[in-house]
Amino acid sequence: MRKIVLLGYMGCGKSTIANKLSKIIEIPFVDLDKKIEEKINLSINAIFEKYGEIYFRKLEHEVFVELLNSPDNLIIGLGGGTPCYANNHELLKSDNVTSVYLKASIETLFNRLNHNKSKRPLIADKSEDEMKEFIAKHLFDRSFYYNQAQHKVIVDDKTIEETVMDIVEILA
Ligand SMILES: Nc1ncnc2c1ncn2[C@@H]1O[C@H](COP(=O)(O)OP(=O)(O)O)[C@@H](O)[C@H]1O
Ligand SMILES: O=C(O)C1=C[C@@H](OP(=O)(O)O)[C@@H](O)[C@H](O)C1
Ligand SMILES: [Mg+2]
Numbered sequence: 001m002r003k004i005v006l007l008g009y010m011g012c013g014k015s016t017i018a019n020k021l022s023k024i025i026e027i028p029f030v031d032l033d034k035k036i037e038e039k040i041n042l043s044i045n046a047i048f049e050k051y052g053e054i055y056f057r058k059l060e061h062e063v064f065v066e067l068l069n070s071p072d073n074l075i076i077g078l079g080g081g082t083p084c085y086a087n088n089h090e091l092l093k094s095d096n097v098t099s100v101y102l103k104a105s106i107e108t109l110f111n112r113l114n115h116n117k118s119k120r121p122l123i124a125d126k127s128e129d130e131m132k133e134f135i136a137k138h139l140f141d142r143s144f145y146y147n148q149a150q151h152k153v154i155v156d157d158k159t160i161e162e163t164v165m166d167i168v169e170i171l172a
Contacts, residue, residue: 002027002073004171005092008102008146009139010080010120011112013155013163017102018077020164025171029075032082035063044079048121061086068094081122083145092148100167101149106136108156 004027006014015031022029033044036059040047047056060082067076068091083089092099104112110132117123117131126134153166 001071001096003068003094003097004075004167005078005097005099005149006075006102006167007078007083007092007099007149008080008155009104009109009135009142010123011109011116012080012102012104013112013160014077014080014102016160017155017163017167018075020160021167022075024164024168025075027073027075029077030067031077032060032064032067033077033079035067036060039063043119045119045121045124053121057081057085061088064088064091068097081142083148084142089145089148092150098151098171099149100151100153100170101146102155102163103146103152104155106132106139109135109139 006018008014018029018031036047036056037043040059042050044056047059060079064078064082067074083092091097113120113123113135114128114131117126123131123134151170153163153170155163158166
């Protein structure tokens with residue numbers, strides 16, 4: 001069954017956009033981070049704290065594979081790092097997957113993440129100056145994986161509704 005996969009850096013809007021898209025095209029949305037939290041009954045922060053990032057990446061891969069193999073049509077909102085580990089980017093090439101990279105500039109990401117970092121362990125402790133540098137370098141490192149997506153939508157200066165409509169057009 002069809003899987004619509006949204007990917008991109010933390011704060012690009014995967015969870016927000018997928019939620020809204022789901023209501024419009026009437027396909028259920030599953031947030032990979034939420035699914036991981038439910039499976040192990042711990043928050044993303046607690047998983048990083050108790051077991052470390054490597055364990056999180058292992059869980060993330062397992063849950064992503066489970067979702068891709070589910071018999072339902074689904075919109076899947078990935079975590080920002082999902083395509084960059086465990087060869088998950090190769091899974092985006094499956095026949096039943098439509099992948100969309102929500103591409104945001106460093107400035108957009110910084111502005112959104114600056115007020116929204118406490119639940120994101122990779123940036124939670126960073127100062128404003130550290131954040132800007134971190135996002136710039138990290139986005140550069142990850143872009144290779146994000147660019148494996150079949151489609152790209154620029155999200156800068158767009159409302160949630162505008163980005164959703166861009167995706168609806170891609171899917172039409
Ligand atoms: N135009 C927009 N599109 C998407 N998100 C936006 C927009 N403007 C502000 N935001 C905010 O940016 C944040 C995006 O976070 P989220 O959807 O969790 O991203 P991700 O899942 O990619 O990390 C949310 O707090 C959302 O309300
Ligand atoms: O970029 C990353 O490596 C991560 C992104 C997060 O998801 P969001 O992109 O939804 O914030 C979450 O999976 C975890 O904190 C790690
Ligand atoms: Mg998210």
